[in-house]
Amino acid sequence: MAVRSKLKTFFRVMECFVRQPRLSLKLVSQLPLQRRAFNYSENWKPDDSGPAAPLISVEESTIESNPLRAFFEARQTGRGIWKWNHYFDIYHRHFSKFVGREANVLEIGIYSGGSLEMWRSYFGPKCHVYGIDIEDTCSVYKNDHTSVFIGDQANRSFWKSFKQKVPFIDILVDDGGHKTEQQIVTLEEMLPHLRPGGVFVCEDVEGEYNNFSAYMHGLVNNLNADRRQSDRVDTTGFQSWIGSIHFYSFVTVIEKAHRPVRYLIAPKHGTEWQPFFEKNIAPK
Numbered sequence: 001m002a003v004r005s006k007l008k009t010f011f012r013v014m015e016c017f018v019r020q021p022r023l024s025l026k027l028v029s030q031l032p033l034q035r036r037a038f039n040y041s042e043n044w045k046p047d048d049s050g051p052a053a054p055l056i057s058v059e060e061s062t063i064e065s066n067p068l069r070a071f072f073e074a075r076q077t078g079r080g081i082w083k084w085n086h087y088f089d090i091y092h093r094h095f096s097k098f099v100g101r102e103a104n105v106l107e108i109g110i111y112s113g114g115s116l117e118m119w120r121s122y123f124g125p126k127c128h129v130y131g132i133d134i135e136d137t138c139s140v141y142k143n144d145h146t147s148v149f150i151g152d153q154a155n156r157s158f159w160k161s162f163k164q165k166v167p168f169i170d171i172l173v174d175d176g177g178h179k180t181e182q183q184i185v186t187l188e189e190m191l192p193h194l195r196p197g198g199v200f201v202c203e204d205v206e207g208e209y210n211n212f213s214a215y216m217h218g219l220v221n222n223l224n225a226d227r228r229q230s231d232r233v234d235t236t237g238f239q240s241w242i243g244s245i246h247f248y249s250f251v252t253v254i255e256k257a258h259r260p261v262r263y264l265i266a267p268k269h270g271t272e273w274q275p276f277f278e279k280n281i282a283p284k
Contacts, residue, residue, distance in 0.1 A: 038208070066092045071118050079141075081114035087203065090251050094199050098170060099123055104195075106130040106166075108153050108186065109175035113141040120145060130166060132176070154182040159189035168195045174202045180211040191254065196241075200254040216252050220245055233264040 017024045069088040075081055098105075103126070105119050110133040119129050129146045131138065132153060142148040147166075151158035153176045172194065174186050183202055191200055205212050222238045223245060240260040246253040 068092055068095075068118060068122050071121050075114060075118075079114035079117060080112035081118060082111065083115070084250060086249065087251065090201075090248055090253065094201070094246075094253055094255065095122070095171060097197075098127070098199075100126065102126045103170040104128050104130065104166065104168060105171045105173075106132065106169045106190075107173040107175060108132045109177070110135075110138040110141060110148065113138070115175075116141055116146050130169070132162075134177070152182075153177060153186045154179070156185060156189060159185070163189075163193055169193055170195050170198050172198075172200050174200075175204065178204045178206075180215070183212045184215055187254075191256075194256050196256055197258040198256045200256075202252045204250055205252050206250050213247075213252070216245065216247070219254075231266045231268070235261055235263055239264075 013024075066088055068091050072081055072083065072088065099122065101123070103123055105123060105127055107115060107119065107129070108131075110116065110131040113131075116129050116131050120127065125145075127145075131141060131146065131148045132151060133148070134150065134152055136150055139148050139150060149162055149165075151162070153159075153174075169190065172186075172190055174183060176182055176186070183205075187200065187202065194200060202212065205216075219238070219242075222236055223242060225233075225236045225239055227234045227236070240262060241257055243255045243257040246255075
């Protein structure tokens with residue numbers, strides 16, 4: 001890292017302490033645990049004491065049951081599709097509930113147009129596919145069931161205009177520029193715009209020290225916020241609408257709730273309790 005870049009990072013960290021000292025201190029206090037977890041994963045050794053599972057490749061296990069993989073494997077000519085093999089299982093796991101429905105599907109990063117055709121084939125004739133790219137030449141891929149927008153995903157004014165023209169999105173796949181600021185701006189602008197039950201996918205989150213991954217861990221902290229009232233937790237606005245966050249190799253997935261969850265509760269059921277358990281202790 002160049003000296004100028006190091007200084008820039010240093011001043012940004014110092015700015016965090018000036019603006020939010022208590023929060024910054026809490027985050028810094030977690031560094032030993034993050035280091036511990038990283039070292040644990042770096043030195044990971046599987047437990048091979050049990051019986052070995054049959055070795056089946058990803059392709060063999062899903063080619064017949066996953067229509068997205070089947071479409072991809074059958075694409076030998078025509079518009080290009082470029083995806084990591086393990087993405088197709090992730091897609092199918094989170095997207096299958098939209099198949100056959102009237103869904104608006106947005107992919108950022110059109111490139112050669114093949115994946116736009118893949119989404120249409122997978123979700124069916126009731127879906128409408130939207131594509132965004134920074135290259136003007138990608139406009140050639142628009143048709144009656146595919147809309148194409150040319151713009152910069154890091155530009156909030158572009159997203160404002162897009163949202164005025166497209167009232168809702170059910171699925172967003174960010175396969176765009178892959179730069180941290182592009183990914184963060186896209187998430188901040190479009191996650192609230194997803195319909196209830198919608199799915200946000202950011203692809204190619206690569207590298208052990210990926211900055212978008214660091215941003216996502218900040219979201220996870222809020223997902224675990226604990227505003228406790230006895231056995232009830234009043235949710236934050238983020239908690240109420242974010243159903244789950246999933247981390248995969250190179251992929252992050254966020255699923256919105258179908259309806260806002262105003263509070264989390266942990267009721268007690270039963271009549272027999274161990275005496276060492278304090279009467280009003282909260283569940284862990």
